[in-house]
Each structure stands twice: as C-alpha cells, then as structure tokens.
Amino acid sequence: MSNLVVLFQTPELNLQLVVDGLLAGAIFALAAYGMALVWGVMNLINVAQGELVMLGGYVVIFLAGQGVHPLLGVPAAAAAIALVGWALYRIVIFRLVERDLFVSVLATFGLSIVLQQLANVAFGANVRTVDARMGSLFLAGGLVVPWIKLIAFATALALGGMLVLFLGHTRLGRAIRATAQNAQAARVLGVDADRVYAATFTLNAAICGAAGGLVAMTWIIHPYLGLPYTVRAFMIVVVAGLGSMLPVLSAGGGLGIAENYAGFLLGTEYQTAFLYALLVVILVTRNLLLRRRRSYLK
Secondary structure (H helix, E strand, O other): OHHHHHHHHHHHHHHHHHHHHHHHHHHHHHHHHHHHHHHHHOOOOOOOOHHHHHHHHHHHHHHHOOOOOHHHHHHHHHHOOOOOHHHHHHOOOHOOOOOHHHHHHHHHHHHHHHHHHHHHHHHHHOOOOOOOOEEEEEEHHOOHHHHHHHHHHHHHHHHHHHHHHHHHHHHHHHHHHHHOHHHHHHHHHOOOHHHHHHHHHHHHHHHHHHHHHHHHHHOEOOOHHHHHHHHHHHHHHHHHHHOHHHHHHHHHHHHHHHHHHHHHHOHOOOHHHHHHHHHHHHHHHHHHHHHHHHHHHO
C-alpha cells in the first residue's frame, strides 16, 4: 500500500513509469509483429519467438566484446538471426506448415528448450548486458530518460515502418500478404508458397534478432529470457490481432506501462508472475467475448 500512496503523492513518478513503459513497449511490439506475421501467413504459433530475441542479444554482446559498438551490432544481430531462422525453417519449421496449430505449439516449444540449452552451453547462465555509454536525458519534473532507450525506441519504430513498407511495396512483400489472405488462391496465381514461408520465417527471425540487440542495451540477457518475451508477443497479438502495425504498437506500449506499474507496486520479483496472470486474464476475457458474439449472431 505504501507504494500506491507514493504514486498518488508524486505525479512525476507516474510520468516516469509511463515513459519507461512506452519505450520498452516498442521493443515488445517489434517481436510481436514478427509473431503476427508468422501466425497470419503460416498459421503457426512460434513458441520459440523469445529465444530468437535472446540469441540476437547475445550476438550484440559478443560483438561488443570484440570492440564493436552495440548499435552497430544490431544490424549484425538481425542478419545473424535471419540465417538462424532460415536454417530452422529448412530443418524443422517447414514440416509444421499447414499442420494442426497445436502441433506447431508443441514442436516450437521443444525448439525453444533446445535453443535455451544451446545458449546456456555457449554463453553460460550468467545475466549479461552491454553498456552503450550514452548517458541520460534529464527533463523537467525529474524525468530521466536514458539516451539508449530513446534510440532503441526510435530504432524499433523505424524497423516497424520499414517492414510495413516492405510488405506493401515489394514483390515478395505482396506475395507474403497474398499468401496470408488466401494461400490456395496465391498458389493458383503462381506464388511459390514454400519460398514465401521461408522468407516469412527468416524475416521474423531478423526482426527478433534486432529486437534482441536492443534488449541487450536496454535491459538484460540470459539463456532463459525467451519465454517471457514469447508470452509478451503472444498477448500483444491476441489483443491487437494479425492486422496492421499500429494496434500492435499500441498494445505493446500498454503492456510495457502495465508491467512497469506492476513492478513498482508488487516488486520486481512479482513482475513475471503478473505477466503470466495477465495472459490468463486476456485469454479468459477473449474467450468470453467470442462466446457472447457467437450467441448474439445466433
């Protein structure tokens, strides 16, 4: 209760929590949009989504150890994890396309465990981060915003915008959108479905790699980081749907703010528990709304 009283007595603290939540939410939204892309095009729920984010973070940390500035490591992380995504598609994911959705959940859950253990062996279980050494921006009212978080926010928005432009104005992007709308009709029109699926999953992996690079500079990385990011991405997609980027970004910002308030009020040790509890609430609420809609249509 004391923390709740502090919130009422210090409006500037509320502003700090909201701003920090919005900045983090853009990264959540980036990973979520990749999940929405795979789900919409391939009808596949990728439970290993967070592990791709985690691997992207390790790429940036490794390059930073070699003297590369962390920001320059972000495109390298995107490229490296894109290759990982392409390899995973050719080895595992192509077998799951057009299978039952539950099969994809089980298979990618197993894949997430494999990636966790490989990261644990390769990088160790210690919590890692990388310092971009950029200082902070001090604003009126005691608001403090690290420059790296602002840059990460802008980068996430720019990557989301580039992805939207790619899907809307390139031949491959239009093929991906056509396959998402009607895969059978797209095949009839000459679209190579396997090429589209491979490109979609590779693009998703690149997005996750970039998001992981941003996480490495703004938060922490460890081998078991993936599941919370998968849950975040899944919640955002459930709330925002498989459509445009703007609802995904809005849902990501809302989730970031909610997590910040939960961490302050309940303590950071309960923040992950809040995340999973929120997932249950969202799924139950969505199920009730769908039932009411069906009964209304009848």
